[in-house]
Amino acid sequence: MHKGRALFIGGTGNLSYDCSLRALDEGWELWHLNRGSSLRTVHGVHTLRADARDETLMPAVLGSGAWDVVVDFISFDPEQLSRARKVFEGRCAQFIFISSASCYHKPPLGGPIREDTPLVNPYWDYARRKIACEEYLAEAIAKGFPATIVRPSHTYGATWIPSLFGSADYTTAARMQEGKEILVFGDGNARWTLTHARDFALGLVGLMGNAHALGQTVQIMGDAAPSWNEIYGTLARLLGVKPRFLYAPRDFIASHDPGFAERLLGDKGYDTTFDCSKLKSLVPGFLPCVSLEQGLQESLMWFGGHPERMRVDAGLSARMDAVISAWKDSGGGSAP
Incomplete structure (x- = not known):
């Protein structure tokens, strides 16, 4: 039609x-x-x-x-x-x-x-x-x-891997595969x-x-609101690795990196859910069906088929390491 x-x-x-x-x-x-x-x-x-x-x-x-x-x-x-x-x-x-x-x-x-x-x-x-x-x-x-x-x-979509700090590249997945610590705010249980x-x-x-x-x-937006522990935990499981989470307070991370401050204080650094009643009244057929596991699996398959796109943002990774080091120097804990 x-x-x-x-x-x-x-x-x-x-x-x-x-x-x-x-x-x-x-x-x-x-x-x-x-x-x-x-x-x-x-x-x-x-x-x-x-x-x-x-x-x-x-x-x-x-x-x-x-x-x-x-x-x-x-x-x-x-x-x-x-x-x-x-x-x-x-x-x-x-x-x-x-x-x-x-x-x-x-x-x-x-x-x-x-x-x-x-x-x-x-x-x-x-x-x-x-x-x-x-x-x-x-x-x-x-x-x-x-x-x-x-x-x-x-x-x-297939060309992104969701992350707290940059989703349009392979940096977070690569850090997991390399056994590096993954920076997470709070205790990782905030829903997103x-x-x-x-x-x-x-x-x-x-x-x-x-x-x-x-x-x-x-x-x-969909109805699912997994925690960052669940998001990163699912990604790690699909990669076949054990993740090493480094938890630090949101405000500490924000105070040590202005770019991270924008993304956390201005977007991802809160427990966040939505009411999509208006959308469902306008589009009665709106029924989200792609699970977190399915979506991440498709992204990893896409990157696997395009190895030239498995790029690591070295600058972003270094900024993560800098905040992680600062937190440890302040007496904060390390990833297991």
Whole structure:
């Protein structure tokens, strides 16, 4: 069944690749607008090659094309989003902006997070820029721009391995394989909502062309919220190694590395769960089905099939070691 014409700005990244596959499966005629720099391609997609942030090129690239849905995966500040709006206003019936659950109030206010939770994040510039994007888009919606705001949480596909400090490379898995200590905040029992990209895609594509989603903000994430002990423990078991966890207080880690402070105080350093009732009312078929073990196994298989991508971020690993050493020097414990 033909659903309509959709354009993804991006289309081959961590989130958008699985969304592309799902959209095609559900009958969308799909176009990608990107620079063609990804290692992954999606068969059956029409591709427009251009830098989506160069608005001077867009009219010529897009011609007279119009879409039922445009999904913007790559705008990270209001200026970029404003350029996208200028290009696509009047060319689409629905514009979906991918924001972030990191926008929600930090520290958390308690209880499962919902869409009406205040957006305040003094710790992470990325989140503040996404908040500014949402504020800009809210004004545009009030003027009649047909937009939907989507907030994913920590979402990973085959090319990512979830980690507290950087998920887009092989660093954490490599440290485990090498017997190095894995830095974890607190006692490792804080829950963290992880969503596989295939499950995210189920929610996103369900919002595409959904008239009830116009003017709405919707968060998309799975129901599972494993602890970091469970996340890392599952990864270690699949790697066939015994993990060596080094536990240190969140604030100690943050005080010794500004980058880690952003990621912990501004995002992952809390017990975090979400209430996705709104999504499930808009997309009744949203039933996440990819388990943590299955998702991690697929990631390890992907990296195993692409050994050139099993890169270790030496700088990131050294920063972990520096915090670990500082904690031990302060009298903190070592990993077993």
